[in-house]
Each structure stands twice: as C-alpha cells, then as structure tokens.
Amino acid sequence: MPDHPNVAVFQRAMTAFAAGDMDALAEVFHPDVVWHIGGRNRLAGDHRGRDDTFALFSREFQLTGGTYRPELHDVLADDDHTVALLHVTASREGRVLDLDYALVLHIDAGRITEGWVVTTDPVAYDDFWS
Secondary structure (H helix, E strand, O other), rough: OOOOHHHHHHHHHHHHHHHOOOOHHHEEEEEEEEEEEEEOOOOOOOEEEEEHHHHHHHHHHHHHOOOOOOEEEEEEEEOOOEEEEEEEEEEEOOOEEEEEEEEEEEEEEEEEEEEEEEEEEHHHHHHOOO
C-alpha cells in the first residue's frame, strides 16, 4: 500500500526543519497554523500563525546552541491526522534532553494547519526548557 500523501508533506517539513530552510518550511505550513506545546516551561503555549511558530522553532535552536536534533522514527497518516514518532536530543546550560515524542498534525491541502507536541516525559521536558 502506498504512503498517504500527508506522509510526504511531513517528510518535506522535517527535511526543511533539519536544514533550517525556512522558505521550504513555509511551503508546507499554513500561514494561520496553530502549534501547541503543553507543560510549564518557556516554550509552552499555543503559538498562532506561521511567524510565531517559526519564531518558536528558532528559539529551540538558539536556546540549545544548535544542538536540538529530532530524529524521525515513523510517520503514520490518514485524511484526518498525521502522527510523527520522533526522538530528540539537545543540551543547554548543563542539562540534557533525550526523549521520545510525537507530533500530532492536521494537514489540509498539503499544508500543516495545526500541531501538538506530545512528550513521553513531560516533567523532563519542562525541566529542560525551564
């Protein structure tokens, strides 16, 4: 069975994100995207719009001195949801982030319209970003 088209959308986003290619990333993010990060840390909250969401991504790299590294394990997709399973590592101020997480996405007409970051260890995630 061929992959759902939303798998390719996410893969383009992941490639652009890893390369820091914001122009390519903008092609797959809707201008009115909403990006949700749970928890109680400096990144938590609802980030509305592509500019705010991309500023968040930039902040992740700035705060970690460029050490933020997501590694894709798998992508599952249908018409309603795309779920990417990832592992991330990063370091900052003597702290280390090393955990699994999922991105749950809504994709419409080839563009990401909404995303949720779901971590396997919310306490460790909060501690790292606080």
